[in-house]
Amino acid sequence: MRAWRPRVPGVREVLHARMTDHAYPAHAHADWALMLVDEGAVSYDLGGRARIADRSRATLLPPGVAHDGRAASRADGFRKRVAYLDASWLSATLAGAVVDRPDRDDLVAETRMLHRALATPGAELAAEGMLVELSGRFAASPGAAIASVRDPALALRLRDLLEDRLVDGVPLAEAGRLLGAHPAHLSRSFSAAFGIPPHRYVTGRRVDLARRLLLGGHPPGEVAAAAGFHDQAHLTRHFRRVLGTTPARFAGSGARATRA
Structure with missing residues (x-):
């Protein structure tokens, strides 16, 4: 147990x-x-x-x-x-x-x-977003579709907040308090506006930050913490999923291009 x-x-x-x-x-x-x-x-x-x-x-x-x-x-x-x-x-x-x-x-x-x-x-933000979606699914009748929520102004405010707190992260519950909206409404508005849920947006932006740091010569272990990942394994898992290679190989390709 x-x-x-x-x-x-x-x-x-x-x-x-x-x-x-x-x-x-x-x-x-x-x-x-x-x-x-x-x-x-x-x-x-x-x-x-x-x-x-x-x-x-x-x-x-x-x-x-x-x-x-x-x-x-x-x-x-x-x-x-x-x-x-x-x-x-x-x-x-x-x-x-x-x-x-x-x-x-x-x-x-x-x-x-x-x-x-x-x-x-x-994966805390991902889990929180999944809980929000599951609450709607369990509350609805079996087989019922969850209606898309469109609130582009709120989605933009959430995006700005996610960018401001990219490394430290912000839970949906806290974002809801700061923006005056229920977390479910926040998540669904964001997904409708940008095509992905908040946690996937944050992961992609953290990978972007990691790329810049790696090309700047920072080692992968240092980059993981600086880009908001839990540890180097967490960075590597998402880096490979997004870019198809590891942080070390990506950094090595930049070094080889500089020497050339």
Whole structure:
């Protein structure tokens, strides 16, 4: 079992666990619990109904509603990931609808992306943006499209704020307070205006900054911190994704061109 508190606004705790014989007694949480099952299956009771959670669905448990849990097959046990999200993540009025349908097979991919981001140092802004989008998806009827939000003036103000705080970063929750807008409205307005979510914009701009620093002769380890990346591995991962090469090779190509 591993548990930690990521630096993502609204995330109380993340738990990864492998269980075989343990059975959770009936209990309730103060937070929303967003669970993925990676191996095996979990048998649980919620709202007076017996249910099964497995790899084919994402499971959301509402605050204040009792549930239990056990391996559907003791021979196999189960492995799960759970993100405990602040009670304000979704409206309390949705608790009844979630009890009626806690398991969502249409949101598995998005939930897996969120859990990967929560477990990746340096991906805090990405995780926060995914949480914003998932809140809208869980609040909507299954299969319903989330309407695009157009507010170009607000999108430009957010872009300016992201540029001003490019290296240190600014969480969407803080940006919302500074700009007087809900984080979901901020994120969707930005995506509508610029074609990418805020975290991808920030990553691309940080890669731009890293390129300039590398060509200026700074070593990759120093560039990672100066450009706002968590560490050199974080820089290398995104640099390779954007440019198809590593920071060291990119810097080397600049040095060779100078000598030539």
